[in-house]
Amino acid sequence: MSDEIYDVIIIGGSYAGLSSAMQLGRARRKVLVIDEGLRRNRFASRSHGFLTQDGVDPAVIAADARAQVMKYPTVEWLSAHASAGRRIEKAEPGGASFGVLAGGQRYWSRRLVLATGVRDLLPTIEGLEERWGKSVFHCPYCHGYELNQGDIGVIATSALSMHHALMLPDWGLTTFLLNGAFEPDGEQMSTLAARGVKVERSLIKAIVAGADVDLEDGRRLSFSGLFTMAPFELSSPIAEQLGLEMELGPIGSVIKTDAMKETSIRGVFACGDAARLMASVALAVGDGNLAGAAAHRSLMFDTI
Numbered sequence: 001m002s003d004e005i006y007d008v009i010i011i012g013g014s015y016a017g018l019s020s021a022m023q024l025g026r027a028r029r030k031v032l033v034i035d036e037g038l039r040r041n042r043f044a045s046r047s048h049g050f051l052t053q054d055g056v057d058p059a060v061i062a063a064d065a066r067a068q069v070m071k072y073p074t075v076e077w078l079s080a081h082a083s084a085g086r087r088i089e090k091a092e093p094g095g096a097s098f099g100v101l102a103g104g105q106r107y108w109s110r111r112l113v114l115a116t117g118v119r120d121l122l123p124t125i126e127g128l129e130e131r132w133g134k135s136v137f138h139c140p141y142c143h144g145y146e147l148n149q150g151d152i153g154v155i156a157t158s159a160l161s162m163h164h165a166l167m168l169p170d171w172g173l174t175t176f177l178l179n180g181a182f183e184p185d186g187e188q189m190s191t192l193a194a195r196g197v198k199v200e201r202s203l204i205k206a207i208v209a210g211a212d213v214d215l216e217d218g219r220r221l222s223f224s225g226l227f228t229m230a231p232f233e234l235s236s237p238i239a240e241q242l243g244l245e246m247e248l249g250p251i252g253s254v255i256k257t258d259a260m261k262e263t264s265i266r267g268v269f270a271c272g273d274a275a276r277l278m279a280s281v282a283l284a285v286g287d288g289n290l291a292g293a294a295a296h297r298s299l300m301f302d303t304i
């Protein structure tokens with residue numbers, strides 16, 4: 001067990017967690033960032049839509065961010081999986097409110113920031129998983145432009161995929177591959193037609209080559225890229241273990257926070273994909289920035 005009591009432990013050291021750590025490091029607070037290195041976008045070689053970093057390898061953005069944050073001497077880094085976060089009912093001597101287990105040790109802090117992200121639950125289609133982030137995507141703003149207005153396939157996972165199918169024509173001629181997941185009604189068919197979307201009902205056998213789709217009926221459809229709306233789950237059960245309130249979204253639940261990123265338990269903040277329904281690197285960075293400042297203010301002004 002470590003005797004040290006950190007002002008803040010941040011679980012998750014990607015864009016949101018590092019952004020939070022930067023605010024706290026700049027306030028000269030003692031911070032421990034615990035991270036196991038499994039960023040959501042680790043499958044992609046280019047990240048788009050974040051000003052000053054458009055088209056940069058997401059691993060490079062994360063590594064630069066970490067190097068900048070670690071220049072602040074009060075910030076420490078631990079490469080480990082954090083397996084438990086616990087609210088201490090009776091304050092520990094020294095004022096710790098939270099205990100976190102990571103790498104076989106218990107660490108203590110006065111405040112906790114959860115920046116643990118989410119995990120995409122991909123549809124089980126042969127050839128899809130290995131193409132995730134390369135030629136199969138979820139976010140048109142992130143990867144649509146680079147398809148250069150070529151043919152796009154949208155693989156349905158549920159009725160919610162209608163939204164995807166209606167958006168994608170802004171990036172290229174779109175085919176909606178229903179794959180038995182959903183059947184549009186008459187009104188939906190008219191809306192799809194109005195956006196110029198072709199509808200394909202034959203089941204998908206496999207994704208091959210770049211983004212070609214082999215259908216069960218023997219045809220092969222060629223696309224510049226494919227999109228699918230995969231549901232997601234929180235990467236870590238820590239929010240559940242702490243009993244935090246959740247916010248239910250259309251394809252997954254995230255940690256509920258107030259406008260200052262504080263969760264339903266005082267002193268616990270959450271940011272990035274784990275705590276917002278709309279996800280991007282830029283939003284995670286902004287969110288982390290806010291959570292870091294809010295955790296700092298809480299240290300100064302709140303009794304928890």
Ligand SMILES: Cc1cc2nc3c(=O)[nH]c(=O)nc-3n(C[C@H](O)[C@H](O)[C@H](O)COP(=O)(O)OP(=O)(O)OC[C@H]3O[C@@H](n4cnc5c(N)ncnc54)[C@H](O)[C@@H]3O)c2cc1C
Binds near residue numbers: 011013014046
């Ligand atoms: C294929 C793909 C491509 C994408 N492309 C883009 C793009 O081009 N542009 C864009 O803006 N967005 C893109 N995104 C979205 C982007 O990846 C996320 O919005 C962003 O990563 C969220 O940052 P975050 O810090 O909240 O979470 P993450 O980046 O997912 O980081 C969470 C961190 O917490 C760590 N962690 C989780 N649990 C624990 C634990 N128990 N103990 C220790 N560490 C833990 C993880 O290992 C990880 O390092 C893409 C997503 C995908 C899936």
